[in-house]
Amino acid sequence: MDQYRKGGFTLPGEAGYEELTLKMAEKWGADVIRDSDGTKLSPEITAAGYRIYSTICIIREHNTFALAHPDAQQQTFLCSDPKTAVSDTLVLDPLAGYFEEQFSVNDSAEAMPFWQVWDRTADRLLPPDQWEYANGRVTVRNCIPFHRYSVSFLAWRIWEEINMYNHTTNHWTSEHLRQLDPRHPQAWEYLQNWLRDWCAANPDTNVIRLTSLFYNFVWIFGCDLRRRTRFVDWASYDFTVSPAALRAFEQEYGYALTAEDFINRGKLQATHRPPTARKRDYMDFIQRFVAEKARALVEIIHSFGKEAYVFYDDSWVGMEPYGKYFASVGFDGLIKCVFSGFECRLCAGAEVPVHELRFHPYLFPVGLGGLPTFSEGGHPEKDATAYWLHVRRALVRQSVDRIGLGGYLHLTIGQDAFNDAIEKMAVDFRRLKDLHAHGAPAELPVTVAVLHAWGALRSWTLSGHFHETDWNPLIHINEALSGLPVRVKFIHFDDVKNGALRNVDIVINAGRAGDAWSGGDAWMSPEVVSEITRFVYEGGSLIGVREPSAADGGDTRFALAHVLGVDQDDGAYACHMSWEFQEEQAPFFVAGEAIPETAGIRLTDPSVRVLRASGTTPVLTLHQFGKGKAIYMGGFVWSPAASRMLLEILLFLTGRDGKEAGITDHPLAECAWFPHTETLVVMNNSGSPLDVTVSLPSGTVPVHTEPYEMRFV
């Protein structure tokens, strides 16, 4: 086992705890020591023979420059809360309700042409001569009484949002950090020079860990503590905007974006909603800009003989590891913090030499959810194990190159259970990595295509972590898929039109009516609907979850109701009676609690088989359509049992028994078969010992597993 005791592990070093750093590096088999945000390593550590990572957040910690060049700061569009006119004149305060420490109005001459005033009652843009801005207020004239008006405007973002979050949440009191826009020519010159200086001044650093690039995900604070966060979206592009960006866009695309393209009646353009064509254009435009600038930074780093890894969070917007330009940046590594299996797959599948996972919990007193971890009442070893159960399933399917931790190492003192658990995980990780190095695990010849409005760009993730998006059934499905022995791809609606269903066995569409995951108006396309109809009729399978293929304008609420065998009554079926039905035994394992009810579901015809119902509402159905089958589920809530159910559904739909990839006879035990080394990996996902039988192509194998054990046979 000694071969698995060292390597592929990044330890957060801590100055002042040099001895501890070296001791823990030994225990966990680290080959890399890194600094963390706000910590600097001491010479005792940097000289101890480990590779060294150093963290840089390129756009912040330049307050002197930012204050000298306030127009080099980043911006965003904002929209005032609509206000009711009670006479023919109305005064609007643009920033009312926003957090005044985060924003200031950009009323510069170059910004004002982008401002807009809307009559929101009539959904009408006012001509510019109907309003004027002076002394921080917009005065609207010739209002229609009792219509509501709002002003959309550009605002400077005067507090870097991650720093702002730490201040307001963790009561930091240091100077507010500002952030620079690399689109500003002087700022861009300054940042490159700064990076060169940094590289020259830090010869011990082998790897620069960029946290991350330029533009933060959208995080808009309000002034009222009853709603401190007004809007937060891990994957939106609003914070990339500026007059310069908008002008460059217009020049390149031949049409101008307006405030309303971003403001969208005050709703903004959340990632959970289907993107407009203009938003897609703008994202592509920003992605190219970000890649170009990132490439320049990577070249500087390389010129100093260092490597450039990028951390995939915070100011990551525009980087898009599954976008068209990511590979062109030339990063040497991608680091992803993970709670979940889908995040491992997200990292593992990106086109970059080194894939590294940052495990949770971080070595912080309190976790992301605000509960204690490394402080009184915390159980860091339990948290670590809970996340590991998610992560290992995915690592069994697709390996990464490295793992590691973050935070303050001294918090591990006295946490023997945690320290031992991490040691064990590191060994298991190296063993899995070694297995993968000898050949991929056996896989079912089954390709699952997850269909939504974003397609491959949002492979695996919806936006952010599991717990940030867990009201969407799709993230639960992605989490289940991350550990199943099938090929998974993520496609969008144009892909369907372009033949993407060739070589696909099962299409999954899972979302809420009108959202990006269900697809919204994309389902008004007869081409998409008839192509999926053909696909199933000729023998393919469809799994629809919650409100799949929901759209307005058709004769059914679900555009694929005729294939799914169910439709939803949103009121339009008034006076139309439903089919009576009787629940039947499912031909596969059903984790009942994993399937919530969706209101209004009804059968389209009497041939549909109801495999589970909640009262008179079907929640799990099966419909034969031509040579193919469709499964409808009212929802999907991840659990080990739900994952097993999904596996059995995939097997049932494709007429397989699962032996090709190895399958256990217990819903709470998973396995993987590595044929090149004839190694069987069995994972006990339960808190009890399990004796299971694994079916393989060559026969069956009995395996005993301890609670939560991953056993290599």
Next chain:
Amino acid sequence: MDQYRKGGFTLPGEAGYEELTLKMAEKWGADVIRDSDGTKLSPEITAAGYRIYSTICIIREHNTFALAHPDAQQQTFLCSDPKTAVSDTLVLDPLAGYFEEQFSVNDSAEAMPFWQVWDRTADRLLPPDQWEYANGRVTVRNCIPFHRYSVSFLAWRIWEEINMYNHTTNHWTSEHLRQLDPRHPQAWEYLQNWLRDWCAANPDTNVIRLTSLFYNFVWIFGCDLRRRTRFVDWASYDFTVSPAALRAFEQEYGYALTAEDFINRGKLQATHRPPTARKRDYMDFIQRFVAEKARALVEIIHSFGKEAYVFYDDSWVGMEPYGKYFASVGFDGLIKCVFSGFECRLCAGAEVPVHELRFHPYLFPVGLGGLPTFSEGGHPEKDATAYWLHVRRALVRQSVDRIGLGGYLHLTIGQDAFNDAIEKMAVDFRRLKDLHAHGAPAELPVTVAVLHAWGALRSWTLSGHFHETDWNPLIHINEALSGLPVRVKFIHFDDVKNGALRNVDIVINAGRAGDAWSGGDAWMSPEVVSEITRFVYEGGSLIGVREPSAADGGDTRFALAHVLGVDQDDGAYACHMSWEFQEEQAPFFVAGEAIPETAGIRLTDPSVRVLRASGTTPVLTLHQFGKGKAIYMGGFVWSPAASRMLLEILLFLTGRDGKEAGITDHPLAECAWFPHTETLVVMNNSGSPLDVTVSLPSGTVPVHTEPYEMRFV
């Protein structure tokens, strides 16, 4: 009390039970004896000095004529279930899935031009040369593979629907009755002559009770017993259609209606959905036709010295007691069967000399819901009392002229409890009628306007009985209002534009997004929205229930979100955080169980007061908007306590204490004050004795009431 022992009571006589008939007439104080459907009175009864009602269903029981003139039968548009084309040719069976005993295809030369074939996938009407009809099948050519196609067609209705219901439900075996269309010239001649003959042959009859006129409400059966009723709508007009009607419509209106105006993508035009402008035109067209023909029948009846009462159910379509033409028919009386208070108000408010209620339960072995009444296991006296608690509240507010029963009188034998209960109700009814005769009860100077897409045309009712529409919060609200001491009117959206909010204190909008009761697209009108905004801003009140003012296309889901103080997240608020709130004590009585949660409700601003919440979802809120107030309720489920809550909300919104009309100090006791006779009526709506104090303008009065008692003080 003897003055209240006789009069205003219609008894169903029964041949073969002459002695019983006269005995029960004496006990219940009847002044009228009627026959029931399928029964004929014997001379012993008709000669006993009572006025005699006889029942006629004018359009049925003419099978000989119908068989001789099959083109005089009634029709409807139907639409085949869409079928997926798997090649370029598709064959459709129009009637597949429909009940073959109810319909036959009308493929006559005059009908075929009205047929349509639709590509439902592309929402496209096919040109007529792309399909042909032969041998009962439609063959569609040049189909787009995997699109779905349906044919809309005219069908003869060959079984009168009430007769069909009785056959299929109660296992009748007699000949299937057919129905004639009075638009057919020969049928119309025949029907008039038949009525003249009938009147001449039945000199004892004083009142002809028409059950009802010509066109039944829409009731479409399927062939599969798992969905015997495919569609049922008590207030839709599909069964009035025919080529002759469509041609006459086009001639008058200058545009043609097509099958799709009725079929509406297979959903038909249910009353619960907002009517199109074309449907409104068509309804008016039919209403005039029905009134004209009904007037001719009434004139025949009058010419024989008889009166004409009409029963408001079954073939009532086009009659519309709250329509423009009802009064012009010249009916002498309107009879309404009642389970509920709103039905009493519906009857009482119609413009006709005599208003008569038919009480439930009918003297049938089994009730409408299929449970025993006058058979083993039944408790007819309990049923009668339960309905009476609803009915008396409404009678206290607005009297009718007569009450009565229906069915087989012999079933009362041995039912002493029931017979005594009816006797007591009849006395109470006469007492109330007498009080009203001396002057109206005191009322609050409060006018409530119920706002929906139908307005006054659907005063009080949605369509059908309470239990047929009880998933709509509005019917619960109407039921509560039917017994409250306020003025109630029903208005639609054009009324709002035309100044209907003058002299209104409170507007109620209660429905589901997109339905006729919420209003649907009517809320896309800035005029409507700004007028209600003005109304509340200047001091009016708004009560919104479930999904009030919901519409697409605005910046909020509820067009009145800014007034209500709440909006609904249907997904568009993705990434927008909600306001945190704390529940407050309401300034009025809250019947918590009466207010269900509506999903996705969130506050629009922090000034909204949450008076009741379900978890993190507000279910009852109060918002001050300008000088006015708005109340939001997630739903409303009728109960005596819920009625009281609604009364207290109306009082709170108008700043009143309720003494003007009299008010009790107990939520389960209601009262009415008749100032002209200085009579106080106190109703105990609970199963326990209650000692209550009633506040009146002149002071307070203590009153003791027995369980369910109506006490006159």
